[in-house]
Amino acid sequence: MMTLIAFLFFVISFLLLLTVVILFQLITVSQENKKLSIIISSLQNLSREVYKLTDQTRFMSAMWETLKEVTNADEFTYFVFDGRDTLIPEYVSGIYKNEILKVRLKLGEGFTGRVATTREPAFLNEANKNPISKHIPGTPHEESSLLATPITFNNKLYGAILLTKLQGKKFNKEELKITEIFTNMVASLIASQDHITTIKNGFTGLISVLVKSVELKDTYSAYHSLRVSLISEAIAKEMNLPDAEVYRCKIGGLLHDIGKIGVPEDLLKTDKPMDVSKSEIILKHPEIGYNLLKKVALLDDIADTVLYHHEWYNGDGYPKGLKGEQIPISSRVISVADAIDAMYHGRPYSQRKSIEEICNELEKWSSKQFDLKVVLAAIQSRSKIEEILVNEFNESIEDYGKIFENI
Numbered sequence: 384m385m386t387l388i389a390f391l392f393f394v395i396s397f398l399l400l401l402t403v404v405i406l407f408q409l410i411t412v413s414q415e416n417k418k419l420s421i422i423i424s425s426l427q428n429l430s431r432e433v434y435k436l437t438d439q440t441r442f443m444s445a446m447w448e449t450l451k452e453v454t455n456a457d458e459f460t461y462f463v464f465d466g467r468d469t470l471i472p473e474y475v476s477g478i479y480k481n482e483i484l485k486v487r488l489k490l491g492e493g494f495t496g497r498v499a500t501t502r503e504p505a506f507l508n509e510a511n512k513n514p515i516s517k518h519i520p521g522t523p524h525e526e527s528s529l530l531a532t533p534i535t536f537n538n539k540l541y542g543a544i545l546l547t548k549l550q551g552k553k554f555n556k557e558e559l560k561i562t563e564i565f566t567n568m569v570a571s572l573i574a575s576q577d578h579i580t581t582i583k584n585g586f587t588g589l590i591s592v593l594v595k596s597v598e599l600k601d602t603y604s605a606y607h608s609l610r611v612s613l614i615s616e617a618i619a620k621e622m623n624l625p626d627a628e629v630y631r632c633k634i635g636g637l638l639h640d641i642g643k644i645g646v647p648e649d650l651l652k653t654d655k656p657m658d659v660s661k662s663e664i665i666l667k668h669p670e671i672g673y674n675l676l677k678k679v680a681l682l683d684d685i686a687d688t689v690l691y692h693h694e695w696y697n698g699d700g701y702p703k704g705l706k707g708e709q710i711p712i713s714s715r716v717i718s719v720a721d722a723i724d725a726m727y728h729g730r731p732y733s734q735r736k737s738i739e740e741i742c743n744e745l746e747k748w749s750s751k752q753f754d755l756k757v758v759l760a761a762i763q764s765r766s767k768i769e770e771i772l773v774n775e776f777n778e779s780i781e782d783y784g785k786i787f788e789n790i
Contacts, residue, residue: 642672
């Protein structure tokens with residue numbers, strides 16, 4: 384009897400123990416599944432942000448929220464590489480944020496500096512006891528662990544991510560792998576933004592050279608193209624045109640006279656009346672500009688805008704005699720902007736006009752030379768346009784950065 388009781392007690396104890404083990408495993412699996420779910424969800428959201436080329440600080444903040452949960456880290460630092468020899472903290476989250484933001488690490492200096500130099504992710508537990516780590520002034524000498532991953536793309540160093548655990552907590556290989564995956568996404572975002580910046584710089588440089596080449600031939604054109612661009616943008620925004628059209632007005636305004644590159648300099652600078660043959664040469668500049676821009680892939684969608692900016696709303700313009708809505712809206716906007724600047728600053732064959740006189744002229748020629756909708760938007764934007772017209776513009780076109788914003 385006692386043997387049977389002992390056996391039953393043993394079986395019950397074993398079953399209880401087995402139940403505890405199974406429950407523990409289920410809890411562990413549940414926790415791992417939760418962690419995996421968090422990681423997958425975060426990767427999905429962050430991949431969308433990479434695609435949209437979102438703000439880096441916003442991206443870092445979202446990434447840190449995930450890493451904090453899956454690694455149980457206490458602090459996060461995003462170091463930017465200055466392109467020479469120094470890592471500079473740009474985004475920091477944690478109780479020692481103010482102290483960390485003052486840190487400047489040379490490549491090879493401290494744990495993070497070494498990781499950035501070797502380009503190999505690593506973690507260092509009990510970092511406070513290791514001479515490799517660098518103590519941050521103003522922070523206590525407490526037990527801590529570090530995990531750092533370099534931000535690289537195509538072998539170019541952009542910076543590093545550093546996670547810190549306090550109060551004796553330690554990192555493991557799994558957490559290193561997870562952090563490395565997220566860091567690779569950071570690298571993709573930063574590299575994409577870097578490449579786009581390079582393309583934009585090349586684009587703005589090209590436009591600057593083109594505009595400058597016209598200004599060198601035609602002294603009247605100095606700052607005229609810049610003013611026409613800014614006025615066109617103001618009118619387009621007042622009309623609530625789509626962003627793509629605002630862009631065409633902005634860049635088309637800068638390049639509307641680019642065809643004058645193909646016009647003899649003596650004709651551009653003359654203040655004497657011209658015969659028909661010479662006038663016809665001048666009238667070719669929209670077509671010359673069109674043919675030039677069509678050959679440049681980055682500018683070919685501006686070509687039509689430039690070609691038709693001297694068309695009249697009633698069909699009496701040139702070079703094609705288009706009328707009304709046949710004329711691209713960007714060309715109609717630039718036509719008004721060009722006339723406003725020409726009237727305000729005057730030309731060799733015409734006197735300067737006041738803002739009031741310009742508004743009267745625009746209304747007089749509405750539905751003839753100009754689109755009435757564009758004229759009304761210009762008059763509504765009168766104060767903004769006046770600011771542009773009176774601006775001295777001491778900067779050269781390539782230094783006037785505002786014109787290239789949001790391109």
